Each structure stands twice: as C-alpha cells, then as structure tokens.
Amino acid sequence: MVTPDMTTTVAGIEFKNPVLTASGTFGYGLEFTDFLDLDRLGGLVTKGLSAAPRKGNPPARVVETPAGMLNAIGLQNIGVPSFLADKLPKLREYDTKVIANVFGATEAAYVEACRMLDGAEGLAGIELNVSCPNTEEGGMIFGVDPAALGHVTRLCRKETKLPLIVKLSPNVTDIRLMARCARDAGADALSLVNTFVGMAIDVERRRPVLANVCGGLSGPAIRPLAVWLTWQVRQAVEIPIIGIGGIMSARDVVEFLLAGASAVQVGTASFVTPSASADIVTELSNWLSERNIASVRELIGGLEVPPRG
Amino acid sequence: MTGAYASTAAQEFLQRAILPKIMILDKTVAVVSNEALGNGNFLLTFAEPEMAAEMVPGQFFMIGMPGSGILLRRPFSVCGLPGTFENDSSGILQVLYKVMGQGTGVLAGLGDGAPLTVLGPLGNGFTLPQPGVTPVFVAGGIGSAPFPALTKACSTPPVMLYGARSAGDLPLLDWFRSHCGETLVATEDGSVGEKGLVTAPLLRWMEGRDPATYALIACGPDPMLRAIRNIAVPAGIRCQLSLEAHMACGFGVCIGCVVPTHGEDGEVDYTRICVDGPVLPAEKLAW
Numbered sequence A: 001m002v003t004p005d006m007t008t009t010v011a012g013i014e015f016k017n018p019v020l021t022a023s024g025t026f027g028y029g030l031e032f033t034d035f036l037d038l039d040r041l042g043g044l045v046t047k048g049l050s051a052a053p054r055k056g057n058p059p060a061r062v063v064e065t066p067a068g069m070l071n072a073i074g075l076q077n078i079g080v081p082s083f084l085a086d087k088l089p090k091l092r093e094y095d096t097k098v099i100a101n102v103f104g105a106t107e108a109a110y111v112e113a114c115r116m117l118d119g120a121e122g123l124a125g126i127e128l129n130v131s132c133p134n135t136e137e138g139g140m141i142f143g144v145d146p147a148a149l150g151h152v153t154r155l156c157r158k159e160t161k162l163p164l165i166v167k168l169s170p171n172v173t174d175i176r177l178m179a180r181c182a183r184d185a186g187a188d189a190l191s192l193v194n195t196f197v198g199m200a201i202d203v204e205r206r207r208p209v210l211a212n213v214c215g216g217l218s219g220p221a222i223r224p225l226a227v228w229l230t231w232q233v234r235q236a237v238e239i240p241i242i243g244i245g246g247i248m249s250a251r252d253v254v255e256f257l258l259a260g261a262s263a264v265q266v267g268t269a270s271f272v273t274p275s276a277s278a279d280i281v282t283e284l285s286n287w288l289s290e291r292n293i294a295s296v297r298e299l300i301g302g303l304e305v306p307p308r309g
Numbered sequence B: 001m002t003g004a005y006a007s008t009a010a011q012e013f014l015q016r017a018i019l020p021k022i023m024i025l026d027k028t029v030a031v032v033s034n035e036a037l038g039n040g041n042f043l044l045t046f047a048e049p050e051m052a053a054e055m056v057p058g059q060f061f062m063i064g065m066p067g068s069g070i071l072l073r074r075p076f077s078v079c080g081l082p083g084t085f086e087n088d089s090s091g092i093l094q095v096l097y098k099v100m101g102q103g104t105g106v107l108a109g110l111g112d113g114a115p116l117t118v119l120g121p122l123g124n125g126f127t128l129p130q131p132g133v134t135p136v137f138v139a140g141g142i143g144s145a146p147f148p149a150l151t152k153a154c155s156t157p158p159v160m161l162y163g164a165r166s167a168g169d170l171p172l173l174d175w176f177r178s179h180c181g182e183t184l185v186a187t188e189d190g191s192v193g194e195k196g197l198v199t200a201p202l203l204r205w206m207e208g209r210d211p212a213t214y215a216l217i218a219c220g221p222d223p224m225l226r227a228i229r230n231i232a233v234p235a236g237i238r239c240q241l242s243l244e245a246h247m248a249c250g251f252g253v254c255i256g257c258v259v260p261t262h263g264e265d266g267e268v269d270y271t272r273i274c275v276d277g278p279v280l281p282a283e284k285l286a287w
C-alpha cells in the first residue's frame, strides 16, 4: 500500500492535506486541543472576525432540523484586535495554516478588518465572508448583489497582500455569476458554500424556533446542494475552489474533490464529533491507500459524466 | 451587585473558575440500564470511570446516539456520580431525563448495551455551600436531575423544595425524601403535597430565617428560575441557577447556548452557558 501524497495548493497556500475546518464551527482552534492535534489539519478557518467585537443575536440561536441544523448566532466574535493579541500567537505554535474569516457591516468595515490583519505573522490567508444570512449587517448584501460583491472584493484586495479567498453564498439565483465577479475583482480562490437560509416553526407555540426568525442551514442535509454548486462553479471559473457543506466522512470529501474542489472545510461535523476533522484526515489517507491512489490531487475535478443516451 | 451575600457568591464563583481546567473526554459507552420511572421520565445508567472521577455535581454531558439519525448530541446534567445511588458503583454515572421531543424519544427506546457517545465533563458545577450553611434546593419537575449528586456532596443536609405539574412529574421523590433533611412538595393540580407553585413553600420556609444561614440552588423551567431570582436577588440571598439553552457543541465553539447577562459595560452580554455555566449566580442574569 502506498502512503498517499495528501498535499494540495489553494490560492498559493500549500496545505499538508485538503481538510480544513469551517468558520464558526471551530472557534479559534485552541478550543479543540483536548480532542485532536491541530498539526494534523490542512488548515483552520477562524470564527468570523469583525474590526470591533460583536455581541450577536438573542437566543434561541440553534436548533436541529432533519439531517442538519439551523443557526442564527449573529456573528458574535472577539474582534480582530483580540484575535491578533490573544489567539494568533498561540496558534503560531502549531504547524497548520491559519485563515482569518472576515466580515463587516459596510465596505469600510471589511477594508478595516483586512488592513488590521495584513502582515500578521502566522496568518496564511483571509477568507471574506460575504454571505452570512443572520444579521442585517452580516454582509449578505455583498453576497447576493454581483456589483457589491465585486466592489468589496476589489477594495479588500488592495488592502492585503495575503491570499484572498471569497466565501460565496448559496442563496443566489446563479452562483456562477457571483463566482466570476469575485474572480474578476481579484479573488485568489473561492470557498463554497455558506449556509442556506431556512426557518423552523414551533407548531404548538406558533412561533419561530429561532429568535432571529430565520437561520442558516448546515449539515448533511445541504451536501447534495453544495456538491452541485461546486460543480457549477468549477465549470464557470478556473481559480481554485474550497468545497463546504455537510462533510461528515472521507467519502464526502472525495465527492467535493471530484466535483472540482481543491480542498474542503469540515463544519457542523465538529459539533457532533469534536475530533471529526482530524478523523477525516486519517480516513481520507486510508481511502486513497486502499485504492492505490498516489496523490489526493488526482481526484480534483475527476468527475466523469457519461454521455447521455 | 446587590448586597453582601450576592458579592460573596460572586467571589466564590470566581475562586472556582480559576481551578485548573480538566480535559474534556469523548467516549463511546454502552447503556447499562435505561429505567422507565413513569410519565416519560427515565434514569439512564452507563459506566465511564475516567469521566466519573473528574465530574462534579452541576456539570453536564453531551450525549449522542450513533446510528439513530439524530445529528447533534443532547445536553444532560449528571444526576448520579459513583456513590450517589449505590455505594460500590465505581465509574457508574446516571442521567435523569424526560422525553421532550425527537432526541429524548430515541434515547428512551435504547435497551441495555446500546452505544452512546458521551462528551464530558462539561461546564461549571455548583459551588458547594460552606459547612453550616443549609443548601436549599428548588427543583421544577425534571429540573431535579442534578440534585441527587449534589445532595451527596453537601456537608449539611439540604432542604428540597420540589414542584411540578402533577404527581407523575416528580421523579425520584422517594429518594429525595429519604436523603434530604426536609422535602416540601407542591403540585399545580394538588395531587401530591400542597396545591400551587413551589415558590409558596419556599417563601414560607424563608420567613424569619437569617439569609446568612442558607443558600438557594435552583434548576427547572425558565419562568420558575426567574421567580426564584426575583425572590433571592433583592433580598441579598445567595442563589445559584442551573440554566438550559439549545446547544450544538457543548464546549464553547458554536456560541449557540447563550443567555443574557449583565455585562461589565452595563449592557447586556450573551454568555455561553456550556462553558461559563450552566450554573450561574442569579444576579448575573439579565432576563
């Protein structure tokens, strides 16, 4: 059996393996050291950071739904300055790529957050969250309006020399259009998807379960939707894609790779099993060995669509 | 801060908060027993010696049911620690739960030997009242779950005030009657104990007593906890509340499980009860 080459490159960042953790599901990374060795991960993406701290939405904020969950956290976070002072120095002790997920209420706020992060030692890249469905100021407008997306991406591009990944919203009519806008504005890579807007109702009380009324749907329920969007974006743009949505196992990772993703992010699975991301790395390596696949990169975009007829 | 007792409670709380952090374990265990206690209440038993050795009353587990189709784990307080219900039970842990919906419904159907994934110990436990201070427990229905383990940990026999809708909603009532100093019961339909809410016997018990001699510890539905807070805080009575919130992770990363608290800036903060609770001093709550 071969020991497979797990390395992959996205936006110029060389990852030791294609498994990253998704923003908002892995805290600031350090919360997971009881459960796994962060060195095992290709990379980790922080909770969405804004220039100033935010308090978020009132409860209830999360609820389980069929094969998934809805969340409306409201982007509660410690702010970029605390991240730089308290979290990043500790993360530097680990051999994994740290990506800061960033959002803002206004273009100016996005720009400010990117400027503060630019040049930070130990930061491998910035992921722009233009797609949070849960706050009026969460940047959703930037995720659904092609002109606004292009504009904010261009402004952030100017602010930082770090690799820039734009995280796309699935809550659009044509994601290919958004992908092209982000690429034209200077995105080095795209990550997709963020959560789908959804709603759950407490039928006895006749009230929405979440205080925010709606929330973002994540988990296995969204995986087929996310795989399809990955495949569509793969055909629209040539820049690398990070696939996200309902990944629970190595098999699910392979699905995204075949659809055209160069790496993936594990989200909700880390709530179910805190060690899920590292477990998936091991499982993926075994999956490749068992099939005598020498490099994980062989899978990227490897989907074969039989001719119809 | 509201008076000397409240600040004492806050100090005790801080002292405990700086204890060394204990590792969170994620284990797969087998159901030892899952005993129906009537009216949808169950006592679940499993063995996990390492966790049992670290856990303190008031802490909780996230329990998953692999292969059940339920995605997220569910939070449950530790009800029984080694020695709570039996003396020679090394590594035995108990959870007292009530069927409320899908997850607890699946749990109730599990037989002996069924696998569970258990994450723990999670959260902060209760601050034990000083020797000589009478612990006064106030439980609403299934809110009695954390009190058996706590009863055994207290150096002074506690007073148990147990309220519920009806007789069937008072699981382990006989156990409390034989292990607490005094057990006072109130049911809304009057089927056991006095008719009405548990706050009535509580207020009577408190009458004429020096607040320095006892401390309140409450767990139950939010409206009950609010009522207790409204009694305790203005009177400067030490009071801890064990809170509930919807949780996704149980260890601080989803930021789902918040309750409103009084922030240092005078505004409302959202505090994660899985790491900063589930036990909080009553005066912290900004309900």
Ligand SMILES: Cc1cc2nc3c(=O)[nH]c(=O)nc-3n(C[C@H](O)[C@H](O)[C@H](O)COP(=O)(O)OP(=O)(O)OC[C@H]3O[C@@H](n4cnc5c(N)ncnc54)[C@H](O)[C@@H]3O)c2cc1C
Residues within 6 Å of the ligand: A062, A063, A064, B060, B072, B073, B074, B075, B076, B077, B078, B095, B096, B097, B098, B099, B100, B101, B102, B103, B104, B105, B142, B145, B146, B243, B244, B245, B246, B247, B278
């Ligand atoms: C720290 C803590 C300790 C707890 N200890 C106990 C205990 O010892 N015994 C016991 O019976 N119950 C306890 N609960 C409540 C228990 O977790 C819920 O009753 C259970 O999650 C309901 O799940 P379900 O799928 O059956 O209900 P459903 O209503 O089908 O659940 C739907 C969703 O809402 C969430 N949810 C619904 N009600 C609650 C609630 N009250 N608290 C938290 N999440 C809720 C569920 O987790 C799930 O995500 C505790 C809760 C917390 C936060």
Ligand SMILES: Cc1cc2nc3c(=O)[nH]c(=O)nc-3n(C[C@H](O)[C@H](O)[C@H](O)COP(=O)(O)O)c2cc1C
Residues within 6 Å of the ligand: A022, A023, A024, A025, A047, A048, A049, A071, A073, A075, A101, A129, A132, A167, A193, A194, A195, A217, A218, A219, A220, A222, A244, A245, A246, A247, A265, A266, A267, A268, A269, B254
């Ligand atoms: C509780 C929660 C919080 C999240 N917070 C963020 C966030 O701050 N920024 C962001 O870009 N995405 C956030 N997401 C979206 C995830 O990063 C991911 O895109 C989504 O959950 C889909 O992946 P999954 O199905 O594997 O969870 C959050 C998701 C959840 C469940």
Ligand code: FES
Residues within 6 Å of the ligand: B246, B247, B248, B249, B250, B251, B252, B253, B254, B255, B256, B257, B272, B273, B274, B275
């Ligand atoms: S349950 Fe996830 S932060 Fe508390």
